[in-house]
Amino acid sequence: MSPDPLGIALIGGGFMASVHSRAARAAGARIIGVTSSTPQRSRDAAERVGTDRAFDDVDALLADPAVDVVHVATPNATHHALTVRALAAGKHVVCEKPLATTVVDAVDLEQRATAAGVVAAVPFVYRFHPMVREARARVASGQVGQLFSVQGAYLQDWLLAARDDNWRVSTEQGGASRAFADIGSHLCDLLEFVTGERLVRLQAVTRMVFAERASTGPVSTEDLAGVLAQTGGGAVVSLLVSQVAPGRKNGLVLEVHGAIESLRFEQERPEELWIGRRTGSELQLRNTDELHPDAARLSVLPPGHPLGYQDAFTAFAADTYAAVRGAASEGLPVFADGVRAARITEAVLASAASGAWIDL
Numbered sequence: 001m002s003p004d005p006l007g008i009a010l011i012g013g014g015f016m017a018s019v020h021s022r023a024a025r026a027a028g029a030r031i032i033g034v035t036s037s038t039p040q041r042s043r044d045a046a047e048r049v050g051t052d053r054a055f056d057d058v059d060a061l062l063a064d065p066a067v068d069v070v071h072v073a074t075p076n077a078t079h080h081a082l083t084v085r086a087l088a089a090g091k092h093v094v095c096e097k098p099l100a101t102t103v104v105d106a107v108d109l110e111q112r113a114t115a116a117g118v119v120a121a122v123p124f125v126y127r128f129h130p131m132v133r134e135a136r137a138r139v140a141s142g143q144v145g146q147l148f149s150v151q152g153a154y155l156q157d158w159l160l161a162a163r164d165d166n167w168r169v170s171t172e173q174g175g176a177s178r179a180f181a182d183i184g185s186h187l188c189d190l191l192e193f194v195t196g197e198r199l200v201r202l203q204a205v206t207r208m209v210f211a212e213r214a215s216t217g218p219v220s221t222e223d224l225a226g227v228l229a230q231t232g233g234g235a236v237v238s239l240l241v242s243q244v245a246p247g248r249k250n251g252l253v254l255e256v257h258g259a260i261e262s263l264r265f266e267q268e269r270p271e272e273l274w275i276g277r278r279t280g281s282e283l284q285l286r287n288t289d290e291l292h293p294d295a296a297r298l299s300v301l302p303p304g305h306p307l308g309y310q311d312a313f314t315a316f317a318a319d320t321y322a323a324v325r326g327a328a329s330e331g332l333p334v335f336a337d338g339v340r341a342a343r344i345t346e347a348v349l350a351s352a353a354s355g356a357w358i359d360l
């Protein structure tokens with residue numbers, strides 16, 4: 001007989017609360033309730049995510065014994081304090097990226113989670129596209145060969161005009177880094193996940209296009225960042241991250257070049273992996289029976305029925321809940337990965353400020 005569904009609760013009632021709630025349901029969990037920044041917003045959020053229970057505040061949510069896993073989906077600067085409380089209440093935690101706005105706070109959360117002995121995951125969900133797993137398996141099996149170079153980008157345009165604004169623009173709510181912490185963190189996680197190599201040093205240039213934005217007022221967070229880096233294996237890496245690239249919506253692209261072949265994954269075309277060769281380049285489609293086992297595991301619909309971002313989120317939630325039940329989850333992004341992203345983000349800002357190469 002299958003065990004009772006896990007009970008999950010959401011802190012935050014915005015865009016990601018909806019994504020998390022759909023993923024949690026599809027992964028077999030029961031949504032116990034939600035809380036947001038005020039009791040009224042909590043009620044609105046409960047209606048939006050389709051749950052009866054709006055907790056008036058975080059204390060009420062954490063006091064409910066039916067809640068096994070707390071999902072923190074609030075503005076970045078609140079992650080540390082909320083997650084400290086959830087861990088102290090003995091809950092398993094999914095905390096959104098960036099895990100914290102400083103390395104010190106991210107390390108603190110990782111240590112508290114380890115001491116609590118709970119599952120503590122960060123939704124670096126692009127890891128859960130089957131074709132990303134396929135790329136990772138090809139690198140690991142030696143099919144790509146020694147890595148020479150990596151090119152990556154994460155480009156958006158939703159902050160293109162000075163009138164565009166959001167809490168992410170504010171240092172107080174979003175943290176010292178904006179574009180890089182927000183989306184560069186996904187890109188670097190994906191790069192290290194697929195290549196199995198770590199960035200060991202980097203140099204960065206950042207640019208702020210507007211000194212003021214509509215409601216934030218004076219701005220000090222970057223709109224874009226360019227990064228030159230090197231991996232432990234010697235691969236040369238170039239990355240561009242921007243929230244002011246006209247026409248680009250969620251242009252996350254990772255291309256790796258090895259001695260034998262190249263691989264290219266584009267988040268907006270997640271059913272494909274381009275395999276480049278001097279002769280015989282091909283576009284590999286998600287044909288489940290042609291994939292490496294870890295990619296085939298996540299290929300939950302027959303080819304031709306496209307899987308996308310929400311499906312990747314569901315796979316992340318399913319693996320998180322499996323880990324809560326004691327299963328080993330291959331490639332689950334955990335708080336240590338959140339710390340890693342925070343370290344790279346701080347190095348990017350430090351290099352941009354000093355002009356120096358920074359060792360990681």
Ligand SMILES: NC(=O)c1ccc[n+]([C@@H]2O[C@H](COP(=O)([O-])OP(=O)(O)OC[C@H]3O[C@@H](n4cnc5c(N)ncnc54)[C@H](O)[C@@H]3O)[C@@H](O)[C@H]2O)c1
Nearest residue numbers: 012013014015016036037073074075076078096097098123
């Ligand atoms: N993993 C991903 O793919 C992904 C994608 C988008 C956003 N995110 C992350 O998710 C988080 C939330 O982003 P979003 O786009 O949903 O933002 P949002 O602005 O749409 O929603 C934030 C919500 O948090 C609530 N809130 C604010 N302070 C709170 C507090 N102290 N207690 C409880 N609720 C509070 C707000 O009322 C709002 O409902 C961010 O950290 C962001 O970086 C992750």
